[in-house]
Amino acid sequence: MRFAYWSRELAGWGLIAVGLWQFWNTYTLLTNRRIFEAGPSAFIAFIIFRGGLHLLKVAVAAQAARSLADPAQPHTRKASRMATRSVAPTPVKTVVPGPKSRAAAAAANGMAD
Structure with missing residues (x-):
């Protein structure tokens, strides 16, 4: 495989x-x-x-790719994301379409008569 790199370099x-x-x-x-x-x-x-110029760029890229880590051993990182919370304006239960009675809507919203 080294010959392929040098042949591209010389051809470039x-x-x-x-x-x-x-x-x-x-x-x-x-x-x-x-x-x-x-x-x-x-x-x-x-x-x-x-x-x-293109052949020289390809030869340099091949040389750089050869120095990368082996893909057979995946390098995993620990995820460092903050916990997310919902920023929705209304709860999902009140968005469901359909007719509701006034008592059922009040109970769903947590209001009592």
Whole structure:
């Protein structure tokens, strides 16, 4: 597996070098006043250079992921949350729909006649 990391790293640096070389070719085309040939050359150089940067990012991410803890041994933390309480304005029993008699509603609310 170490070879996969180094191969991505080397391929990334190689693509960056090829991209920079292509940018140099674009510069020489522009100094020779070959503007129409320089446009596609600059686009190709940009794509190759960005591909090299992406491979380097992937290689560094793979190296960082290798140094993480083993997922077979889960790391658990103790939950430190405060106890919650209801902030509802009315109790649930009084919200239930349907007709009620005045005595039943008063008994449900805790009021006596």
